[in-house]
Amino acid sequence: MIIPTTEKGAEISRRDLLKKGGAMATVTLAPGVTLMAFGGQASADGLKKGARWGLLIDAGKCPEDCSACVTACSNEHGWKNNGLDTDPQWIRKVTLREKATGRENSLPVMCQHCDEPPCVDVCPTGASMKRADGIVLVNRHICIGCRYCMMACPFKARSFVAEEVTDQRTTTPRGNGTVEACNMCVHKIDRGDGTTACVEACQATGNNAMIFGDLNDPESDIAKAVSTYASMELRADLGLGLGVRYQNV
Amino acid sequence: MEKVTYRELRSTPKVWGFLILCAAFVAAAGLSVLYIEAHGHIVTGMNNQIVWGLPHVFAIFLIIAASGALNVSSIGSVFGKKPYKPVARLANVLAVALLMGGLAVLVLDLGRPDRLVMAMYTYNFTSIFAWNILLYTGFMGVVAIYLYTLMTRGMDPRFLKAAALLAFVWRLVLTTGTGSIFGWLVARTPYDSAIMPPMFIAMSFSFGMAMFMLVMSLTTAITNRVYTTELRVRQARLLGVFVAAAMYFVIAHHLSNMYLAKKSAYESWILLGGGIYTKLFWIGQVLIGGIIPMLLLFQPRIEAKRGAVLLAALLVVLGGLAQVYVIVVGGQAYPLDIFPGFEVSSSFNDGVINSYTPTLLELALGFGGIALALLITGLGMKFLRIVPDNLTDDTANAPMPAE
Ligand code: SF4
Numbered sequence: 236m237i238i239p240t241t242e243k244g245a246e247i248s249r250r251d252l253l254k255k256g257g258a259m260a261t262v263t264l265a266p267g268v269t270l271m272a273f274g275g276q277a278s279a280d281g282l283k284k285g286a287r288w289g290l291l292i293d294a295g296k297c298p299e300d301c302s303a304c305v306t307a308c309s310n311e312h313g314w315k316n317n318g319l320d321t322d323p324q325w326i327r328k329v330t331l332r333e334k335a336t337g338r339e340n341s342l343p344v345m346c347q348h349c350d351e352p353p354c355v356d357v358c359p360t361g362a363s364m365k366r367a368d369g370i371v372l373v374n375r376h377i378c379i380g381c382r383y384c385m386m387a388c389p390f391k392a393r394s395f396v397a398e399e400v401t402d403q404r405t406t407t408p409r410g411n412g413t414v415e416a417c418n419m420c421v422h423k424i425d426r427g428d429g430t431t432a433c434v435e436a437c438q439a440t441g442n443n444a445m446i447f448g449d450l451n452d453p454e455s456d457i458a459k460a461v462s463t464y465a466s467m468e469l470r471a472d473l474g475l476g477l478g479v480r481y482q483n484v
Numbered sequence: 485m486e487k488v489t490y491r492e493l494r495s496t497p498k499v500w501g502f503l504i505l506c507a508a509f510v511a512a513a514g515l516s517v518l519y520i521e522a523h524g525h526i527v528t529g530m531n532n533q534i535v536w537g538l539p540h541v542f543a544i545f546l547i548i549a550a551s552g553a554l555n556v557s558s559i560g561s562v563f564g565k566k567p568y569k570p571v572a573r574l575a576n577v578l579a580v581a582l583l584m585g586g587l588a589v590l591v592l593d594l595g596r597p598d599r600l601v602m603a604m605y606t607y608n609f610t611s612i613f614a615w616n617i618l619l620y621t622g623f624m625g626v627v628a629i630y631l632y633t634l635m636t637r638g639m640d641p642r643f644l645k646a647a648a649l650l651a652f653v654w655r656l657v658l659t660t661g662t663g664s665i666f667g668w669l670v671a672r673t674p675y676d677s678a679i680m681p682p683m684f685i686a687m688s689f690s691f692g693m694a695m696f697m698l699v700m701s702l703t704t705a706i707t708n709r710v711y712t713t714e715l716r717v718r719q720a721r722l723l724g725v726f727v728a729a730a731m732y733f734v735i736a737h738h739l740s741n742m743y744l745a746k747k748s749a750y751e752s753w754i755l756l757g758g759g760i761y762t763k764l765f766w767i768g769q770v771l772i773g774g775i776i777p778m779l780l781l782f783q784p785r786i787e788a789k790r791g792a793v794l795l796a797a798l799l800v801v802l803g804g805l806a807q808v809y810v811i812v813v814g815g816q817a818y819p820l821d822i823f824p825g826f827e828v829s830s831s832f833n834d835g836v837i838n839s840y841t842p843t844l845l846e847l848a849l850g851f852g853g854i855a856l857a858l859l860i861t862g863l864g865m866k867f868l869r870i871v872p873d874n875l876t877d878d879t880a881n882a883p884m885p886a887e
Pocket residue numbers: 345346347348349352353354355371387388389390391392393416
């Protein structure tokens with residue numbers, strides 16, 4: 236009986252700290268506080284204890300001509316792809332053709348939210364960072380724009396902002412001269428939406444090719460799905476422990 | 485025997501002309517940086533696939549040349565080769581100047597150079613980049629101490645030797661660090677290799693020596709000082725050896741890649757089908773930067789062929805820039821293999837060779853780095869006693885003031 240009580244106590248004090256915010260929370264929950272600097276309003280629901288947020292993408296259900304997730308991400312975060320090589324693309328649809336069989340396939344690729352993120356390892360300033368719940372972010376306030384993280388990322392997940400940004404979303408600060416990537420809609424997670432813009436859009440199309448959830452929570456849809464059906468991570472040979480998994484590639 | 489004496493360069497029109505020319509290039513670089521800052525990197529040739537472009541090529545070239553230039557001084561102090569001793573001071577100043585030139589380019593090409601101070605207090609110690617910042621600043625400090633021991637009258641030779649040794653070791657570590665920037669990019673086929681750091685060391689010996697020889701020739705040409713035949717011949721031969729060593733690592737790198745199934749596609753691309761990169765490799769790096777300089781440097785009676793030696797040093801520098809271009813830009817042009825076994829296509833250049841066309845702005849920035857290095861060296865020679873004044877082929881073996 237003692238242990239659950241203690242845990243509950245800890246939970247309450249954490250909520251209190253988060254409501255008060257400020258310096259005390261800095262000590263207790265450093266990753267959450269850095270998050271607030273991004274404009275997100277952290278809530279206790281978002282920073283679920285022991286969570287490992289992830290995405291499961293079923294390539295078998297993803298039609299080649301659909302890009303609802305890409306459009307949704309662009310709208311949610313305010314980045315635009317006008318077809319220039321300098322335009323950011325947080326998420327992109329990739330068409331695959333198996334060399335041996337000719338089978339064609341299509342799927343979205345975004346930051347894979349590595350458990351051992353090379354981008355975080357190489358970043359000289361610590362602007363690239365991984366939260367306790369597995370979300371990998373760039374703190375745009377300390378990124379110096381060296382682009383070493385872009386060299387290190389195995390998935391080309393990151394983009395460099397090469398011009399002044401217009402039409403910024405209040406929930407997604409962006410800035411010329413800094414690097415950015417999919418942040419798993421951290422503002423939505425932290426305000427308790429329990430989903431991401433891409434997953435919402437994918438579900439709205441009826442394709443249901445994407446699931447968002449806590450991989451560490453055995454009761455979650457995503458955890459149940461990965462424990463039942465075969466799924467894989469990209470470049471598993473690199474051993475980076477990705478938060479995004481794929482099925483039927 | 486007469487002692488070697490050092491004197492500041494006299495204020496002649498040639499000396500001032502040279503310094504002003506360098507300053508003009510530095511100013512042009514400054515203007516292009518302001519322009520890039522005002523408009524964003526969109527005005528450069530870089531994009532989301534080629535994120536490090538021409539400025540990085542110049543910066544990395546200068547940084548590895550810096551540690552190689554210091555070598556000229558180590559050969560005298562650490563390895564006791566007499567003819568090198570009189571030019572040790574100049575080699576030290578040149579080394580620091582080259583490093584400053586390279587770092588300036590690197591920093592000014594950041595997306596947010598204004599935030600550099602930030603990088604000083606938000607340090608990530610797992611980053612090899614962050615370590616390099618320490619190695620670079622340390623290098624300047626160590627070389628400054630070494631220079632001080634060289635320039636102080638009556639300095640205990642043991643101190644001199646210790647400082648020289650420290651500087652020598654530091655430079656090896658520094659170049660290893662620079663090479664590791666690439667060696668650690670595990671997901672990129674062209675870079676993922678343990679041979680990168682030793683190859684960078686061999687390259688640094690050769691680029692640094694060539695830069696030193698060019699600066700020495702230039703200095704003696706615009707002043708009435710002497711580049712002794714003995715030193716020139718020794719340096720020429722040694723440069724030939726360094727070029728050969730660097731070539732050896734290049735060959736070893738490509739041969740070992742060919743054995744790895746996952747790298748053979750990259751090898752056939754870069755060696756045969758890589759367009760501009762293949763041309764730069766064979767014509768720039770191998771022919772201009774390797775074979776021709778070796779033929780020039782290993783010819784008999786080299787002592788009578790000053791022009792050939794000078795040309796060889798110039799070709800080593802040009803070939804070296806081509807080599808760094810092939811490594812930095814060519815390495816990024818080759819697509820990442822995110823889905824082995826699949827052909828891929830997307831709106832984000834997946835599966836295609838990435839294109840990059842450098843702009844004049846980037847070239848100006850790169851030249852500015854070289855000009856800054858030369859300007860610092862020139863000012864060093866103008867205001868410090870680092871260039872021997874009475875060196876002739878007869879006094880070259882005279883005792884050093886510190887001895
Ligand atoms: S996918 Fe790339 S950007 Fe995302 S965490 Fe991994 S290395 Fe970093």
